[in-house]
Amino acid sequence: MISAHDLSPAQLAALLAFHADAGVEWLLEEEPVDRFAEFEAMKTARGSARAPSAASQRSEVESGGAPAPRQAPAAPGSTPSREVRAPAPVASTPAVAIPDAQAIEEARFAAGSARSLAELRVAMEGFAGCNLRNSARNLVFAEGDEAGGIMVVGPMPYADDDRDGQPFAGRLGEMLTRMLAGIGLAREQVLLSNVVPWRPPGNRVPTAREADICRPFIERQIALAEPKHLLLLGNFTARFFFGGNDTIHQLRGEWRDLPVGGITVPTLATLHPQDLVTAPMNKRFAWQDLLAFKARIQG
Numbered sequence: 001m002i003s004a005h006d007l008s009p010a011q012l013a014a015l016l017a018f019h020a021d022a023g024v025e026w027l028l029e030e031e032p033v034d035r036f037a038e039f040e041a042m043k044t045a046r047g048s049a050r051a052p053s054a055a056s057q058r059s060e061v062e063s064g065g066a067p068a069p070r071q072a073p074a075a076p077g078s079t080p081s082r083e084v085r086a087p088a089p090v091a092s093t094p095a096v097a098i099p100d101a102q103a104i105e106e107a108r109f110a111a112g113s114a115r116s117l118a119e120l121r122v123a124m125e126g127f128a129g130c131n132l133r134n135s136a137r138n139l140v141f142a143e144g145d146e147a148g149g150i151m152v153v154g155p156m157p158y159a160d161d162d163r164d165g166q167p168f169a170g171r172l173g174e175m176l177t178r179m180l181a182g183i184g185l186a187r188e189q190v191l192l193s194n195v196v197p198w199r200p201p202g203n204r205v206p207t208a209r210e211a212d213i214c215r216p217f218i219e220r221q222i223a224l225a226e227p228k229h230l231l232l233l234g235n236f237t238a239r240f241f242f243g244g245n246d247t248i249h250q251l252r253g254e255w256r257d258l259p260v261g262g263i264t265v266p267t268l269a270t271l272h273p274q275d276l277v278t279a280p281m282n283k284r285f286a287w288q289d290l291l292a293f294k295a296r297i298q299g
Contacts, residue, residue, distance in 0.1 A: 103129030103213050111220035117146055120220055124197060130213045132198035132206070138165035142193035142221050150190040150297065151227035151265075152176075153218065154272060155236035156206055162199035167192040168273070175273035176233075179286065183294035191225050193218065195240050205236055215240075223261025229297050230258060230265045234272030241267065248275070253289045255296065268293050 098106070106129050114120035121141045133139070140157040143166050160170025168176045168187075177187050196206045196214045206214070222230070232238050235248040241258055242251055251269045258267040270289035275282045 098129050100209055100212070104216070107213050107216040111216035114220060114224070117142060117221065117224050120217070120224065124217055127217075130198065130210060132196065132200055132210055135201050136198035137162045140165060140167050140194060140197050140199070142191055142225070143167055144187065144191040145189055146191050146225045148189050148191065149228040150185070150231070151222060151225055151229075152180075152190050152192050152231045152233065153222075153237055153241075154192075154194045154233045155240075156194050156196040156203075157199040158203055158274075159199070161194075167194055172273040172277065175276055179273065179276075179290060182287070183290045191227065193221055195237055211240060219261040221261075222265065223263055226263060227265055229293070230267040231293055232267060232269040234275065237272075238269040242269070248272075249285070252285065253292060255292070266296065268296070 107127065110123040110127050111120065114123050121139075124141065125139055127133075136157070138157075140161050154168065157167065158170070158172060160173065161167055163169070167173075176192075180187060180190065195218050196210060197217065200206055200210070232241060238248050238251040239245065241260065242256065248269065248271055252271060253268070256267050258265050268289060270293075271282050271286045276286055
């Protein structure tokens with residue numbers, strides 16, 4: 001068994017980050033607890049409560065009444081105390097999931113009611129129709145220059161984004177910053193966002209239901225920001241906006257006029273920073289797409 005003393009500071013930090021991402025909030029009790037003794041005492045207490053004496057059983061049968069609660073004899077000189085009764089169990093009402101159609105309609109209403117990105121963020125913070133918000137730490141909302149004319153949209157928040165509450169944080173954010181810098185753009189000059197604003201557990205791909213519920217929010221973000229050019233990152237994002245089942249390698253590098261949120265935006269899809277981290281050979285394809293994006297925004 002590996003002890004914490006055997007780990008370097010970097011390894012220990014990585015282990016703690018792993019536990020935090022998994023939802024672990026504490027590792028040890030404040031005081032040692034003997035769970036085996038606790039369990040045995042619990043069994044003994046239950047057995048004593050369930051085993052009435054023979055005399056009491058005979059008395060109950062003869063009288064035809066319900067069993068009387070057993071009371072411990074009072075100590076000499078003590079004042080009898082009133083009977084203590086256990087509180088009646090409270091019937092728990094299970095959480096009722098909102099039907100998909102209703103959740104989508106509520107999302108449309110909340111998004112359509114917002115007249116600015118600030119109002120939209122407040123509406124999304126109060127929206128309870130998407131199950132992802134129950135497991136995510138933070139709502140990851142759009143960030144950057146909403147008046148810069150360029151919007152970059154990814155699929156969903158990852159662990160670093162969820163922890164920091166901002167899109168494209170951590171290692172993937174650094175990769176995106178380098179991608180933008182390669183065509184003369186600073187991170188602060190563009191508006192960054194995601195299709196789904198809450199991190200799915202384990203970084204899994206959002207379901208079709210989750211995407212449909214979140215669609216009104218990302219479309220409203222685009223409509224309010226009114227970007228002149230839109231850059232989509234990754235397979236999920238390209239399919240979400242373009243439709244179909246083609247892969248990002250089939251959808252990338254081609255300009256399309258995308259009707260979204262009541263406006264039409266020239267849109268280009270390319271690979272996500274995660275694609276470049278896991279398969280560095282993809283960098284050459286992303287670079288071709290970024291050069292095409294640069295030529296269009298400067299033209």
